[in-house]
Amino acid sequence: DFGEADGYIGGKKIRFHYFCLDMPHSDACFVKAYPTEDTEAFLDGHLAAFAFLGGVPQSILYDNTRIAVAKILGDGQRRRTQAFAELQSYYLFDDKFGRPAKGNDKGKVEGLVGYSRRHFMVPLPVADDFDALNAQLLDGCKKRQRAVLRGQSDSIAQRLVRDRAALMPLPATPYDASHKQSSRVSSQALVRYRTNDYSVPTQYGHQAVLVKGTVDWVDIYLVGKPECIAHHRRSYAKADFVMNPLHYLALLEKKPRALDQAAPLQEWALPAAFERLRRLLEARMDKRGRKEYIQVLRLLETFSIGQVEHAIGEAHHLGVLSFDAIKHLMLCAIERRPPKLDLTLYPYLPSATVGTTDAGSYLSLLSQPALVVQAAIRGSV
Structure with missing residues (x-):
């Protein structure tokens, strides 16, 4: 009861x-x-x-x-x-x-x-x-x-x-204590369950899905497929929106100008290193910088926030702020190998020019020892 x-x-x-x-x-x-x-x-x-x-x-x-x-x-x-x-x-x-x-x-x-x-x-x-x-x-x-x-x-x-x-033995595998419900993804990449809307990656828009709700979680599957496409903590509010910002990054990469207006990202709390990265990328590369920032965010689809944040810090220290460099540095850290960055890919970095050495320049050095000896003799007299 x-x-x-x-x-x-x-x-x-x-x-x-x-x-x-x-x-x-x-x-x-x-x-x-x-x-x-x-x-x-x-x-x-x-x-x-x-x-x-x-x-x-x-x-x-x-x-x-x-x-x-x-x-x-x-x-x-x-x-x-x-x-x-x-x-x-x-x-x-x-x-x-x-x-x-x-x-x-x-x-x-x-x-x-x-x-x-x-x-x-x-x-x-x-x-x-x-x-x-x-x-x-x-x-x-x-x-x-x-x-x-x-x-x-x-x-x-x-x-x-x-x-x-007198009890009967427990089965070897516990029962799947989930409430199952068929649904369909909306045009906004949302699936409704128990009056609340939960996000899925945008590429699954308008597709039929199976929702499995438990006391704590809501899992969403494509019909007939074993892979879970979205995993959310269950909300007990009414008419709530539970959105994972990562689900919308692929679409934002195609429409980077919508980055500041995207509702799923409004309350996304990221470390300060991410906002600093965005400012520097947009200052150096303008519109392309915003797209590169979104590409960096998409690394969070695969890697943890800590791993990406560390790579951003390394890239900032080396002065090679770009998506390719951050990804390279992160993979090198994971695989424990030294990074090999091609600096020709970063035209905004200050370059050093080394001139060709002329052998005749060394002739001026041949007379310097004699001058030094003469100066020493004069000083001792």
């Missing part, structure tokens, strides 16, 4: 949802918090609970949540949702459902929802993020196992040992 509670996450007071699983024989519990109650949280809660228990219960009792039940049929049977049917067929547990609006049919877990709120979430929990909050809740579940409940002679932990002996 799911419950709701308030807490301070990342310095903000929010209302979150928490997944509860109760083991009736041992009274062991598992509780995990999520930003919202949805299919992704439902699936992830099961996987986390099974991992915590070390196995899969033979049967689980549910309420009639829409996440699991698509429709209640006339004979009392349930038509399961696709996500729940896949989860059940993967772990092979039996399902049972309480009567609609009859919470007492599953009083144990209903009691756990209230117990968790009173004991784990009072006073209001404070955590940096949901990972930290769930670490607190997991610690609370473990500490509760020390208790010996009324009418019992053994602790929850001791009785949990017997529960675990």
Whole structure:
């Protein structure tokens, strides 16, 4: 079952949802918090609970949540949702459902929802993020196992040992706890998932895609292809835009004048070395300098910010600021080989002129020793 509670996450007071699983024989519990109650949280809660228990219960009792039940049929049977049917067929547990609006049919877990709120979430929990909050809740579940409940002679932990002996083994590979949705890339290289838009590289515009959403991530695939073309942290805002600036650089390379107006780049926080590089490139090469700067940014499609920043620093130190030089210096640093730069490719660098030596110039030096000796003799007289 799911419950709701308030807490301070990342310095903000929010209302979150928490997944509860109760083991009736041992009274062991598992509780995990999520930003919202949805299919992704439902699936992830099961996987986390099974991992915590070390196995899969033979049967689980549910309420009639829409996440699991698509429709209640006339004979009392349930038509399961696709996500729940896949989860059940993967772990092979039996399902049972309480009567609609009859919470007492599953009083144990209903009691756990209230117990968790009173004991784990009072006073209001404070955590940096949901990972930290769930670490607190997991610690609370473990500490509760020390208790010996009324009418019992053994602790929850001791009785949990017997529960675990009856569990089915976990599969070798965990279930893919993602909500899958078909979609299509818009003309702005965006894909909508759960009211929010996520970017993909511009070359995939108007193509059909498969979106896999989990509690933390949104992954986007071309239909029928195994390669993930976009990977984003999931947003729980409404009508939000989640854009990766790297997805738009290929288009900006063709339209460099749009660099300053490109919305995906407006909040892109890059080290100061990048802005300095842009100023110098545009000062020396004007429009071509802006295009070269975009080419340098495109190196981030393959390499880390730290690697590119280091190469920019080396290029600035050597006075060879250009895309080719920065790429060359970075590859040399990665491959641990000395750089070999062709200075003829950098006409803006000051050049040195070395004249041809004339052998006759050395004749003037032949008389210098005699002059030095004469001067020394005069000085000693």
